[in-house]
Amino acid sequence: xxxxxxxxxxxxxxxxxxxxxxxxxxxxxxxxxxxxxxxxxxxxxxxxxxxxxxxxxxxxxxxxxxxxxxxxxxxxxxxxxxxxxxxxxxxxxxxxxxxxxxxxxxxxxxxxxxxxxxxxxxx
Amino acid sequence: xxxxxxxxxxxxxxxxxxxxxxxxxxxxxxxxxxxxxxxxxxxxxxxxxxxxxxxxxxxxxxxxxxxxxxxxxxxxxxxxxxxxxxxxxxxxxxxxxxxxxxxxxxxxxxxxxxxxxxxxxxxxxxxxxxxxxxxxxx
Amino acid sequence: xxxxxxxxxxxxxxxxxxxxxxxxxxxxxxxxxxxxxxxxxxxxxxxxxxxxxxxxxxxxxxxxxxxxxxxxxxxxxxxxxxxxxxxxxxxxxxxxxxxxxxxxxxxxxxxxxxxxxxxxxxxxxxxxxxxxxxxxxxxxxxxxxxxxxxxxxxxxxxxxxxxxxxxxxxxxxxxxxxxxxxxxxxxxxxxxxxxxxxxxxxxxxxxxxxxxxxxxxxxxxxxxxxxxxxxxxxxxxxxxxxxxxxxxxxxxxxxxxxxxxxxxxxxxxxxxxxxxxxxxxxxxxxxxxxxxxxxxxxxxxxxxxx
Ligand SMILES: Nc1ncnc2c1ncn2[C@@H]1O[C@H](COP(=O)(O)OP(=O)(O)OP(=O)(O)O)[C@@H](O)[C@H]1O
Ligand SMILES: [Mg+2]
Numbered sequence: 235x236x237x238x239x240x241x242x243x244x245x246x247x248x249x250x251x252x253x254x255x256x257x258x259x260x261x262x263x264x265x266x267x268x269x270x271x272x273x274x275x276x277x278x279x280x281x282x283x284x285x286x287x288x289x290x291x292x293x294x295x296x297x298x299x300x301x302x303x304x305x306x307x308x309x310x311x312x313x314x315x316x317x318x319x320x321x322x323x324x325x326x327x328x329x330x331x332x333x334x335x336x337x338x339x340x341x342x343x344x345x346x347x348x349x350x351x352x353x354x355x356x357x
Numbered sequence: 358x359x360x361x362x363x364x365x366x367x368x369x370x371x372x373x374x375x376x377x378x379x380x381x382x383x384x385x386x387x388x389x390x391x392x393x394x395x396x397x398x399x400x401x402x403x404x405x406x407x408x409x410x411x412x413x414x415x416x417x418x419x420x421x422x423x424x425x426x427x428x429x430x431x432x433x434x435x436x437x438x439x440x441x442x443x444x445x446x447x448x449x450x451x452x453x454x455x456x457x458x459x460x461x462x463x464x465x466x467x468x469x470x471x472x473x474x475x476x477x478x479x480x481x482x483x484x485x486x487x488x489x490x491x492x493x494x495x
Numbered sequence: 496x497x498x499x500x501x502x503x504x505x506x507x508x509x510x511x512x513x514x515x516x517x518x519x520x521x522x523x524x525x526x527x528x529x530x531x532x533x534x535x536x537x538x539x540x541x542x543x544x545x546x547x548x549x550x551x552x553x554x555x556x557x558x559x560x561x562x563x564x565x566x567x568x569x570x571x572x573x574x575x576x577x578x579x580x581x582x583x584x585x586x587x588x589x590x591x592x593x594x595x596x597x598x599x600x601x602x603x604x605x606x607x608x609x610x611x612x613x614x615x616x617x618x619x620x621x622x623x624x625x626x627x628x629x630x631x632x633x634x635x636x637x638x639x640x641x642x643x644x645x646x647x648x649x650x651x652x653x654x655x656x657x658x659x660x661x662x663x664x665x666x667x668x669x670x671x672x673x674x675x676x677x678x679x680x681x682x683x684x685x686x687x688x689x690x691x692x693x694x695x696x697x698x699x700x701x702x703x704x705x706x707x708x709x710x711x712x713x714x715x716x717x718x719x720x721x722x723x724x725x726x727x728x729x730x731x732x733x734x735x736x737x738x739x740x741x742x743x744x745x746x747x748x749x750x751x752x753x754x755x756x757x758x759x760x761x762x763x764x765x766x767x768x769x770x771x772x773x774x775x776x777x778x779x780x781x782x783x784x785x786x787x788x789x790x791x792x793x794x795x796x797x798x799x800x801x
Binding site for chain 1: 371372374375378379382392393395396397399400403404407452459460462463465466467469470
Binding site: 316317318319320321322323324325327328329334338339340341342345 | 701704705708709711712715716717739742743744745746747748749
C-alpha cells in the first residue's frame with residue numbers, strides 16, 4: 235500500500251531521527267527496523283530517536299519490534315529514544331501489558347536530543 | 358449524520374489488519390467514544406485480526422455492530438475464522454502463553470482493554486472471538 | 496464503568512411483562528377500540544377544555560407561554576388522545592411514551608402536573624363512557640378498566656423516564672465531583688502535581704490517568720508528583736492502579752514521584768508485598784518537590800537578605 239518512500243531515516247550529526255506514520259502497518263514497521271540498522275552501520279550513529287508523536291496505535295507487534303530494534307541498535311553501540319508518545323497510546327500499552335525493553339522515553343524530540351548532549355553523558 | 362449500525366471486513370492478508378483498524382477507528386470515533394477508548398478498541402482489533410492472520414491458517418472476517426442502551430453507546434466486534442482452532446482456551450488467554458514464540462500478550466491484553474470477551478473454538482473447524490466495549494453516550 | 500441497564504428505565508421486553516402484570520390483554524385492546532370513534536368525535540373539544548383548564552393556573556400556564564407552543568401542544572395532545580384508543584400498543588407506542596417523559600423532564604414540567612392532567616382527562620372522558628347509549632353497563636365497565644390500565648402503563652413509563660433523566664444528571668455530577676477531587680495542577684515549570692483524595696477504584700483510576708497524562712503532555716513536564724496523603728487505605732488493587740499509572744507516565748517520558756506516604760500506608764504496602772522499589776517515594780509533597788527540582792537542575796536559593 236504505502237510505498238517505501240513513506241518512511242525516511244534522517245541523519246542529524248551522530249544521531250538518526252525517524253518519524254513514524256500514524257497507523258503503521260506491519261510491513262512499514264519491519265521496514266523501519268531494516269532501514270534503521272543499515273543507517274546505523276553506514277553512519278556509525280550513537281543514537282536513534284523514534285518520533286512517535288503521530289502514532290495512534292501501538293499493539294504487541296509494534297511494541298515487540300521497538301523492543302527488538304532497541305536491542306539490535308544497542309548491539310551496534312547505539313541508544314534508542316522513543317519521543318512523544320500520545321497519552322491514549324501510553325494508557326492502552328500499559329493496560330495491554332506491553333513494555334518497550336531498554337528504550338528510553340521522552341516527552342518530545344527536543345528532549346530526546348537533550349539526552350544525547352553532553353550533560354547527560356550518554357554518548 | 359446517520360451512523361451505519363453494522364458492517365464487516367475480511368481478514369485475508371497482512372494489509373487487512375490495517376484496514377480493519379482504520380475502519381473501526383472511524384466507526385468508534387463517529388459513534389462518540391472518547392479518544393482513549395477509541396485507542397483501546399482499535400488496539401484490540403489489531404491484536405485479534407493479527408491472531409486470525411498469524412494463527413488460524415485460514416481466511417477470516419471481522420464483523421462490527423453498534424449497540425445502544427439508554428445513556429450508553431457500545432460496540433461489538435466478532436472475529437471469525439475457519440482455521441485450526443484453539444486447543445485450550447484458558448491457557449491461550451493466560452498472559453505470556455504463545456505457540457508462536459512471541460510475547461503472548463494479545464488475548465490477555467484484549468481482555469483488559471475491552472469490557473466483555475467471549476471465545477468459542479473448535480479444533481479443525483475454527484475460532485470465533487466476540488468482544489464488546491461500552492462508553493458514555495454524548 | 497457501569498454496564499447495567501438503568502434500573503428505572505424499562506426496555507420493551509420488560510414493558511410486555513408489565514402489561515402481563517396489569518393483565519392488559521386483547522380484550523382490553525378491543526374495549527379501547529370501541530372508544531376510538533368517540534375519541535375522534537370529542538378530541539378537539541376535550542383538548543380545548545383541557546388547555547382552558549391548564550391556562551387558569553399559573554403553575555401550568557408558564558409552560559404555555561406563546562400561541563405557537565400552545566397550538567403545537569394541542570396538536571400533540573390530540574394525536575395522543577387518538578393513539579390511546581388506536582388499538583396499537585407496540586414498540587412504536589412504547590418509544591413515543593418514553594420520549595414524552597424525557598421531554599417533560601427536560602422542560603422542567605413537574606410530575607405533579609403530569610399526573611393531575613390525567614385526572615382531569617378522566618373527568619372529561621368518564622361521562623362519555625357511562626353516559627354513552629351505545630355501551631351497556633358491562634361494556635362501559637370494560638372500557639373504563641381498559642382505559643385505566645393503558646393510562647397506568649403510560650404513567651409508569653413517563654415517571655420512569657423522569658427518574659432515569661434525573662439519574663443521568665446525578666451520575667454526571669458524581670463524575671464531575673470525582674474530577675474535582677483529583678485536580679492535576681502545574682506547580683512549577685516542568686512539574687505537575689496531583690493530590691489524590693479518597694480511594695482509587697478502577698473507574699476513577701482510568702479517568703485520573705487520562706487527565707494526569709494529558710496534563711503532563713500539555714505542560715511538557717518531565718516530573719509528576721502524585722500525593723497520596725488523602726488516600727485513607729491502600730489495597731492490592733489500588734496499588735496496582737498506581738503502578739499502572741506510573742508505568743504509563745514513564746512511557747510518555749516523564750517520571751512519577753509518590754509523595755505523602757504515611758506510616759500506615761508504608762506498613763500496608765510492605766505487608767501486601769507490593770514492590771515500589773523502582774519508584775521514588777517521599778513522605779511529604781515538599782520533599783517530593785525538592786527531588787523534582789533537583790532532577791530538573793533547578794536550584795532554589797534562600798533569599799540572602801532575609
Ligand atoms: N484465531 C486463532 N486461531 C488459532 N489459534 C489462536 C487464535 N488466536 C490465538 N490463538 C492461540 O492463542 C495463543 C495466544 O494468543 P495471543 O494473542 O495471546 O498471543 P500470541 O499471538 O502468541 O502473541 P502476541 O499476540 O503477543 O504477539 C496463540 O499463540 C495461538 O496459539
Ligand atoms: Mg496475538
